[in-house]
Amino acid sequence: MPQTAVASALKALDVHASTLAPAHVRNFFAQDPDRFQNFSVSLDDFLFDFSKHKITGETLRLLAALAEARDLPSRRAALFAGEAVNNTEGRAAMHMALRDLSGRPLPVQGVDMRREIEAEREKVFAFARAVREGKLTGAGGLPFTDVVNIGIGGSDLGPAMAARALSPYAKGGPRAHFVANVDGADLSDTLARLDLSRTLFIVSSKTFTTQETMANAASARARVVAALGEAAVGLHFAAVSTRLDKVAQFGIEPSRVFGFWDWVGGRYSLWSAIGLALAIAVGPENFTDFLRGGHDVDIHFQEAPLDKNIPALMGLLGVWHRNMLGRAAHAVIPYDQRLARFPAYLQQLDMESNGKSVTRDGALVAGATGPIVFGEPGTNGQHAFFQLLHQGTDVTPIDFLLAAEPIDADAHHHALLFSNCLAQSEAFMRGRTLEEAKTLLRKEGRSEADVERLAPHKVFSGDRPSSTLLYRRLDPRTLGRLVALYEHKVFVQSVIWDINPFDQWGVELGKELASRLAPIVEDDKASTAALDGSTAGLIDWRRSHQG
Template structure:
């Protein structure tokens, strides 16, 4: 018996103890050892770590895991009550404990023809009713029957949101509305609070045919409020129509606060509502996605929802050992907590997925980037890793050098698309097919080199290639048959459920974000200072006493305020 096994035998068995001892043993094996050469055992291992769900294929064979690892991880999930908590999630239990709310984003994509789980019935019915309203609005725009304040039909939509109200719709727009032939209406996204995204739109769009979509769960977020005020002033001055009239004709509101939308001057007919039990970063499937539906059409939007719903069913009904979101979550927790890999790269090998890393940054780090358990105790280990990344073909010429030969260990998700249908001449299709093959070859080669390092270099190239590629960087490959609405829905729902599973393993609440709020509060008084509404003495007083009681006078920030004030004058 080795020392790790002896130590384990001398203490009470728990899944965590077993995983820790297993990790210590596995650290002595490299991925080259696990993957091995082309032998029957290596082929069996690779086959056992490959999983397919409809048009999505997951390969875990380049992860530092064995079947024993997966068995121990599954035992851990069982011991955390994952199956019971999964059922409670879909049944409408108040999983968001700090805000005493359900987390029912799955209801937003539940189809009318399917019976929802017990406890979800009312939520699904409400979402389906709002989806009908959304479809009516989309049809009205597509039929050129939505008229602006001067009587002209809407041709362009400016979607104003931030965070989950922006990242999800923007990702889908880039992925699926990649060519003019794929779009019905032009949609433009504005999220930055500095106005730089809005300025070029005000110079290029026709104000008479532009519809503003204000997407904000709370309807109080400063970023969106300032952007929409500027946009309304632009429309009002350009069309010589007062702002209240513009609000009646050229503003669509999407929020969980219909009272705030009415107070703002948006007519009931131009309001879409979702409940506060849909979190912002889980809200793509709700009316927050209305701009995407306008751009792509309801058929594609419904296909997006269908793909996500089918992943919901897979997650809810499939045993843990074959459940893709569960497997991705377990392996991710293994890398972060037991192999101490604190950095995770998202590397899509398709430029249409360029916003996927940013989308997953919010989804994962805002959900599980926490250090306090549900019971108030401090977490004693790393939880969510740092999520980052870029389109793989660009990343190869940027940071892959560090990942291959630097001193940092990272894990990675490679995301690739097997094929693409293009309506073009035979010669153009053949040329594009060659580009696709080159892209896939680069994706597979980089995943291989991440895992094996120098051992990936063929004998024929040894001596002519630089060595010291460190390897041993665990990675998964998610392969989509095609990048379409259904597969995008399934992919994003997979990551949503991954977040939930990991929150169960780490005993966290993934549906709140208290760490986001403090900076917003501190910014309010500083904004007043920059706008000339408060004196320097007021700022000092607020930092010392009013905003947050334990923040003392900060001369660093004060001298920056002075410099900004000096230069702005």
């Protein structure tokens, strides 16, 4: 649609936001006893409650008009048709094909990829079964007790997050560990507690050139050689890469190399062979359920009407807060300890995708794009940064993630956890007025002087938005749904902002400069004359304080 339609939709939303500004969301609940039913959506045993946002039916209508003006249905269709929606790199972004178990053709830029996808998946699963069953062993003939995934970014954050989330399902297989940081302490601390003779390493790097990953892989290889001999390398290493030549030079045979395609971005690659460590940890059957969960959401995203479409609603609410209300951050708070790494995973998914300042055509964007994403599991967050979220000067929308029932956890503990989550979401919505604060203090027996002095400190403005994603239990299928929901949320927002969510040019400059600086940092005699004053000064200080 023409830009005039987009501008008109944005203007209507701005006017609407100004009319809602004086309202308080707790009054919406008082006025509408059916507000929860009217502003929540279910997908089987999964519930998305967005009733605590300061929105009305008119808000949703205007957001839908904006989505129509940006041609969201057509852009979504192009994504699922395998078209080159990553326009800057001329590629599709068809990671959804990796979790489609339906048997239908999976065209990617005109080529049906189903046979290739299924063949690679079965290769991953066969290897995972062989490791879990002890058919593949180390140099000493003993089964592997530990698997160390060496990767970074999407090759680490997704598998590490999922392995932690699905830890109750990691029975009968080796323990999974993840090394990403080029800081040698990461590798050293991980290996300090492992028996190398019973440890399998997976090196995850598509090009087998990623600086941090290959530095860690080389160090791990050296340790294996020192402890077990050169011949052990082929038995103790596998790789996820497309560069068979470089993998062979490392000492890994083709039968232990697993690949994926250039239309699978790193932050979307958990569904691919990058999930090998996860498949080994939880087994192919549970990994398949994880894929099914993602596909559930793909179908929902394509078929559900906009007002019942969970990822579309999540994305449009984010646009409402970011562009109409000027909210620069978004918090993700899982009241589920096993989702401790989920916020970090979403940081890459969201901020690397939508942290863009130019449109798909290269023009400067007209407004704000991706928010800062952060989070921590409840209830720890309550005793850390919730003070700012409740009474700080900036309003931050929140997603609460919560299971109805626990897995391998005490029911009493879970009741306390559940109560805390709901109490926080109510507190953010409802708040506490000055008069309510005074009444509370008087009930405590405080003097009138104390009441007047302390009451302002106990006021909570409320009217602070949150969504609750409530699911029956955190099983593999539910995790797949959660990941896919946020993937599609990010896509929806990228369409509204007219940016490409599938490239990441912003990571390139730092990589280039690091490659230039590494030889200078390593060689104490190398000149720093060509560097800026700060960088040169920092290097000189390091040199003078070593040894």
